[in-house]
Amino acid sequence: MATKTASPEKQLKRYEESIAQDGLRLTRQRKHVYGALLQQQDHPTAMEVFLRARPEMESLSLATVYNVLETLAERGLVRKVHLDSGSTRYCANNAKHGHFTCTGCGAVMDVPLLPGAELEKLHHLPRGYTVTQQEVSLHGLCATCRKNHH
Numbered sequence: 001m002a003t004k005t006a007s008p009e010k011q012l013k014r015y016e017e018s019i020a021q022d023g024l025r026l027t028r029q030r031k032h033v034y035g036a037l038l039q040q041q042d043h044p045t046a047m048e049v050f051l052r053a054r055p056e057m058e059s060l061s062l063a064t065v066y067n068v069l070e071t072l073a074e075r076g077l078v079r080k081v082h083l084d085s086g087s088t089r090y091c092a093n094n095a096k097h098g099h100f101t102c103t104g105c106g107a108v109m110d111v112p113l114l115p116g117a118e119l120e121k122l123h124h125l126p127r128g129y130t131v132t133q134q135e136v137s138l139h140g141l142c143a144t145c146r147k148n149h150h
């Protein structure tokens with residue numbers, strides 16, 4: 001299974017199409033917020049997306065950013081990531097992946113699943129159960145933090 005991420009342009013295009021289907025306009029604000037999220041795939045919180053997008057669009061409010069991110073999540077264009085430390089983070093990577101949180105620097109990175117890996121086979125599910133959603137959360141040290149550790 002390829003874990004390639006669609007290019008930001010392609011993802012933006014897909015969003016445009018999805019919005020158009022509902023007869024909604026792709027407002028400048030919507031486009032700008034999504035663009036800010038795609039810019040850097042580091043799983044920002046809504047506040048971080050806001051701070052990133054705001055300098056180029058002074059009319060933007062935090063509430064708008066929340067709304068846009070919620071719409072994107074409803075459409076399956078971004079994934080909401082809940083890590084133990086509270087705030088919802090947003091991930092624009094559509095490929096199947098887990099998240100690795102570095103306990104040293106706090107970075108949240110995408111880690112692709114191995115080709116052919118099926119989580120259902122890693123767990124002992126009771127008979128008749130099926131997995132509809134998976135969220136893999138790994139914690140550890142990134143290479144840099146590991147080096148600085150000793």
Ligand SMILES: [Zn+2]
Binds near residue numbers: 043091092099110
């Ligand atoms: Zn991610």
Ligand SMILES: [Zn+2]
Binds near residue numbers: 107145146
């Ligand atoms: Zn680190």
